[in-house]
Amino acid sequence: MESGAIRRRLTLGPVLLAAAGLLAFAAAGTAQAAPSSCSGEQVRTLSFASGVTRVYRQGDYICAMTLARSPGIVRAMSVSVQARGSRPAKDNGRFLHHAGPVTVHAGHRCVWIRGAVGQNSVSSGWILC
Known part of the structure; x- marks a missing residue:
């Protein structure tokens, strides 16, 4: 292998690594900007002073998220x-x-x-029985 090909390969490694880092940084920024959500039907909303916890059901699965x-x-x-x-x-x-x-898988x-x-919180007790 000639020395020019070796230099090109050695230069290509850090360039690819930098590009991957930039893509990971951009993906992390967009993930924080658009909140994820639960799938399924919203079955409860638990409100409290500084936020709300939403509860969803899809089949045997229960999903929840707290929003400020x-x-x-x-x-x-x-x-x-x-x-x-x-x-x-x-x-x-x-x-x-x-x-x-x-x-979580709740079944029945x-x-x-x-x-x-x-400092504010909510607790549902046993629900969706």
Whole structure:
């Protein structure tokens, strides 16, 4: 192999790596700008002072997400869905817009939904039995 071909290959590696990094950065920015959502029919809305937790059902699956009433400020948010007899599935952290979506297989079991934005929270008790 001649030295020109080796140099081209050595130069191409960092260029491809930089392009992949830019694509990942652009994808992360767009993912935060457009919140994900649950699929299925919305079956409950749990409102509280600083946000709302929306609950969806699609077949045997329950999905929930917590949305801030004033998006755009990074703050602690969480959402959890627990099917009776199972451990809760959770998403918590510091977010701009929403926590979740979180989905569990509930079958015909009751579920307990919790959501929080900042210091305010909501807890459903056992619902959708």
